[in-house]
Amino acid sequence: MSRKLRILQVGCGGRAQSHIAAMLASDVVELVALCELDPARLAATGDKFAIATRYTDMATAIAQTKPDLVDIVTPPHIRLSIVQAAIDAGAPAILIEKPIALSPSECRALTALGENRLIAVNTQYQWMPHWQQIWDMLRAGALGQVRAIRASTGVNILEQGPHILDLALTAAALSDLPDPQWVMANCDGVEYFATTPVPADTSAVIGMGYARLWFNAGASAPLVPDESVIWYQQQVEIIGARGRIWVSLNQGWTAWIDGVFSQGATGWPHDDELAQGALFAHLQRVLVGNENWQMFPTRIQVAARNQGVMFACYASAISGKRVEIQPDWDDAIVPGIVRA
Ligand SMILES: NC(=O)c1ccc[n+]([C@@H]2O[C@H](COP(=O)([O-])OP(=O)(O)OC[C@H]3O[C@@H](n4cnc5c(N)ncnc54)[C@H](O)[C@@H]3O)[C@@H](O)[C@H]2O)c1
Incomplete structure (x- = not known):
């Protein structure tokens, strides 16, 4: 050893x-x-x-x-x-x-x-035991062709977006989907990391080849049943031709594949x-x-790709248009989000 x-x-x-x-x-x-x-x-x-x-x-x-x-x-x-x-x-x-x-x-x-x-x-999060199990299922093609992913968090995009997008885009990559190509997003309200403004609520559609990722960060996020803690309002759903897998941070996970139902527990801080x-x-x-x-x-190159998707949400909200994802966003989009 x-x-x-x-x-x-x-x-x-x-x-x-x-x-x-x-x-x-x-x-x-x-x-x-x-x-x-x-x-x-x-x-x-x-x-x-x-x-x-x-x-x-x-x-x-x-x-x-x-x-x-x-x-x-x-x-x-x-x-x-x-x-x-x-x-x-x-x-x-x-x-x-x-x-x-x-x-x-x-x-x-x-x-x-x-x-x-x-x-x-x-x-x-992607090292949590249930996620490790799900990565194995996706590698084995258990869902068939993956057509959509839904990922959300009840808090703002910079605060929990890195975790949620890491999970959603890891699922996409293991399902042989391409990297995100474009974003159409809207943002509402402003919160702050020290003096840096962050959209309080973000709702986005993200294109990955024929598939789509629906992403929400903030009050527009769907609520996790029975969850009362805003930090635990996190869920990811992966939808394929043969079934779907739904995972929450603190209220369990469920899978329906080829008509067979399975489920397991999730719990913070134990899983953390x-x-x-x-x-x-x-x-x-x-x-x-x-x-x-x-x-x-989770090397920096992957995390920066994910953060590029978040900044594309800002750029789309500011312009009111669908935007192609690119690595060269101007820093002006950060203060620009206040006026969006
Ligand atoms: N991955 C997760 O699940 C998770 C959970 C909570 C927080 N976080 C992240 O962790 C980060 C830290 O959050 P936190 O709540 O621990 O912050 P914190 O402010 O409680 O702690 C940061 C500490 O760093 C120290 N520090 C700053 N500069 C230093 C230096 N040059 N040398 C030595 N010490 C230095 C500060 O004195 C402070 O004690 C944030 O980015 C937060 O988003 C991640």
């Missing part, structure tokens, strides 16, 4: 607690140190998990611990600058959180930084804990084992 993956944890805020717990529960990764700007948070997290090696400066932490992977769990408005700083300090591979960026130019810059090294994105551990185990296989890092499922 190959050795453990050595990980430096940067950021000890809310989400990092789940990353740290998953690392400590794993027998294929080793958490070598914590790094956090805020000394009180660093002390609280270090004491909670009994981690003695602690830093407040990331460059020093990377130089002294020489990790295989730097796990950066910080807010999106500093994503690009902190990834650049980690690379400058010698990080050989990096895991970042979603959303990867707040503007098209940041997306392009991050993609360029990921050309020669793995920059992986923590859209961990398993997914986070499985994601780290997959990173161990590509960074220490011999799997190809350039095929990592």
